[in-house]
Amino acid sequence: MEKKSNTMNNKKRNIILICTAAAVVLILPWILTTDYQIMVMNKVLIYTVVVLGLNFITGLTGQMNLGTAGMFALGAYATAVAATSYGISPWIGLVLAIVMGLLVGRGLGYPSLRLKGVYLALTTIGFSEVVRLVAANWVSVTGGTTGIRNIPYYSLAGYVFDTQTKMYYLFAVFVAFGIFCAYRLADSKWGRIFKSLRDNADAVEMSGVNIASCKILAFTVCAIYGCIAGALYAHFMGYINPSSFTIDLSTNFVIMLMVGGLGSVVGNIFGAAVVTILPEILRVFENYYQLIFCTIVLVGAIFFPEGWMFAGIKVIRKMVKKLRKREHITGEMGGGE
Amino acid sequence: MLKVEHIDAYYDKICALHDISLEIGDDDIISIIGSNGAGKSTLMNAISGIVYGKNGRITFNGKNITNQKPYITTRDGIIQVPEGREIFPKMTVLENLEMGSYSIRRTRQGMNDKIEEMYELFPKLRDRKSQKAGSLSGGEQQMVAIARGLMADPKLLMLDEPSLGLAPVIVDDVFHIIERVNKEKKIPILLVEQNAFMALEVSSRCYVLENGRVVIEGSSEELSKSDRIVKAYLGG
Numbered sequence: 001m002e003k004k005s006n007t008m009n010n011k012k013r014n015i016i017l018i019c020t021a022a023a024v025v026l027i028l029p030w031i032l033t034t035d036y037q038i039m040v041m042n043k044v045l046i047y048t049v050v051v052l053g054l055n056f057i058t059g060l061t062g063q064m065n066l067g068t069a070g071m072f073a074l075g076a077y078a079t080a081v082a083a084t085s086y087g088i089s090p091w092i093g094l095v096l097a098i099v100m101g102l103l104v105g106r107g108l109g110y111p112s113l114r115l116k117g118v119y120l121a122l123t124t125i126g127f128s129e130v131v132r133l134v135a136a137n138w139v140s141v142t143g144g145t146t147g148i149r150n151i152p153y154y155s156l157a158g159y160v161f162d163t164q165t166k167m168y169y170l171f172a173v174f175v176a177f178g179i180f181c182a183y184r185l186a187d188s189k190w191g192r193i194f195k196s197l198r199d200n201a202d203a204v205e206m207s208g209v210n211i212a213s214c215k216i217l218a219f220t221v222c223a224i225y226g227c228i229a230g231a232l233y234a235h236f237m238g239y240i241n242p243s244s245f246t247i248d249l250s251t252n253f254v255i256m257l258m259v260g261g262l263g264s265v266v267g268n269i270f271g272a273a274v275v276t277i278l279p280e281i282l283r284v285f286e287n288y289y290q291l292i293f294c295t296i297v298l299v300g301a302i303f304f305p306e307g308w309m310f311a312g313i314k315v316i317r318k319m320v321k322k323l324r325k326r327e328h329i330t331g332e333m334g335g336g337e
Numbered sequence: 338m339l340k341v342e343h344i345d346a347y348y349d350k351i352c353a354l355h356d357i358s359l360e361i362g363d364d365d366i367i368s369i370i371g372s373n374g375a376g377k378s379t380l381m382n383a384i385s386g387i388v389y390g391k392n393g394r395i396t397f398n399g400k401n402i403t404n405q406k407p408y409i410t411t412r413d414g415i416i417q418v419p420e421g422r423e424i425f426p427k428m429t430v431l432e433n434l435e436m437g438s439y440s441i442r443r444t445r446q447g448m449n450d451k452i453e454e455m456y457e458l459f460p461k462l463r464d465r466k467s468q469k470a471g472s473l474s475g476g477e478q479q480m481v482a483i484a485r486g487l488m489a490d491p492k493l494l495m496l497d498e499p500s501l502g503l504a505p506v507i508v509d510d511v512f513h514i515i516e517r518v519n520k521e522k523k524i525p526i527l528l529v530e531q532n533a534f535m536a537l538e539v540s541s542r543c544y545v546l547e548n549g550r551v552v553i554e555g556s557s558e559e560l561s562k563s564d565r566i567v568k569a570y571l572g573g
Binding site: 189193195199203205206207209 | 416423426432440
């Protein structure tokens with residue numbers, strides 16, 4: 001009985017949380033005054049999609065993937081080339097990006113069966129660099145280092161998403177859908193297996209799990225999320241070139257994941273937001289802003305390895321407990337009198 | 338029900354098992370004893386498909402399972418409880434048990450019933466169900482490992498050194514449970530042990546491995562009286 005009311009309460013709490021989050025997302029463009037601020041928010045949304053995917057493989061199954069920039073780039077180029085050279089609608093471009101993610105995820109998943117730790121990380125870096133170099137040198141298709149210009153905006157039945165605010169709402173829908181899928185997957189049988197793979201891969205095999213197909217699935221999910229985000233990015237910026245998809249971008253995604261806390265979907269959003277917004281705020285320090293940002297991240301990695309958000313929640317919980325205890329004691333004393 | 342016929346197994350070029358044959362009947366507890374490096378765990382891994390065997394044949398209820406992928410062997414009902422309590426330390430006891438049922442489709446009710454069954458067999462786990470499995474004591478972790486194995490409705494349960502690193506009192510508990518599982522659930526058990534005394538006590542037949550070969554086999558009762566065994570394994 002108690003258990004039932006507990007889950008009911010949890011459900012109520014979740015609904016309230018989701019509603020507040022949705023309200024904040026809806027109102028945000030009215031609070032933010034400049035286009036520039038909304039553009040930063042759009043970046044947060046796009047990066048959130050990538051980190052949601054990365055969470056499956058680095059966060060849940062615990063395999064280091066430093067090739068997300070490559071996935072991101074493939075998604076971006078697939079839709080950009082289709083839209084500019086062949087005049088294909090960005091929506092079909094999105095499907096192309098998903099197919100691209102499917103192929104890449106399968107391809108990258110195979111080495112992950114044989115490689116572990118540093119070697120897998122190096123392989124994924126290699127993949128990402130190959131993508132970037134191909135993009136830079138295959139001039140006839142990708143435009144080489146000059147990149148692709150005039151990528152059209154998304155449009156729906158004549159309505160063009162051409163301002164930052166309009167794109168913001170469009171991307172918010174994508175992110176909401178991405179979060180929904182990520183939650184469903186993380187809560188499913190698969191999600192549990194991903195987590196147990198990080199814990200003890202041998203024991204997973206003895207539970208009757210086909211580890212090979214699980215690892216490939218995790219990579220595929222990650223690649224699909226990455227490619228979708230890349231496609232959104234292409235139509236958001238309107239211009240892409242190979243120099244935006246360097247290893248810096250991949251490490252940034254990993255930092256987002258780490259800052260948010262491995263394995264948590266809410267943490268992913270938090271991480272993407274902090275790592276995108278914080279440097280913008282720190283710009284007041286001009287030349288030193290990157291230095292300060294990196295110091296903060298390093299200190300965070302040492303003192304809050306489980307993620308900043310969880311460290312914060314822990315502190316708040318402790319404070320609440322202390323307060324309750326105090327109330328309890330004073331309450332008892334009052335009763336005694 | 339399980340028949341191993343003339344199996345060889347290699348790690349690269351080093352021969353770990355040499356011409357091994359053994360048989361497990363329907364309600365038996367069979368034990369395999371031997372010192373470190375005798376090939377006990379390799380034999381178990383060859384049966385479950387983690388190590389590839391060369392030559393020979395392994396059949397389970399008539400089906401040839403030689404060199405079959407481990408996850409398929411698990412689905413066939415051969416469940417291995419690995420050595421050294423390979424549980425999921427960061428997951429709760431309950432989640433560990435649920436992981437065991439991966440290869441079987443169950444309804445919510447069926448799952449709850451099965452878990453309840455485990456709690457009856459291991460009452461301690463009920464109290465610990467929402468604790469992280471890594472925070473349990475060694476004996477409790479071994480119970481989680483065995484219970485997780487049972488969650489898969491095994492047709493044959495293979496236990497790899499369940500007494501490893503446990504205090505003598507706890508070892509008694511664990512072996513008591515093994516006997517109960519065999520008698521109450523009618524599950525045949527293949528037991529690999531270094532603790533020859535306990536292994537001989539619970540099992541009906543025993544194989545002695547030395548350097549990858551079966552050197553002695555016979556009923557456990559006879560073996561526990563044999564001079565050679567007493568000298569080499571029972572410290573007599």
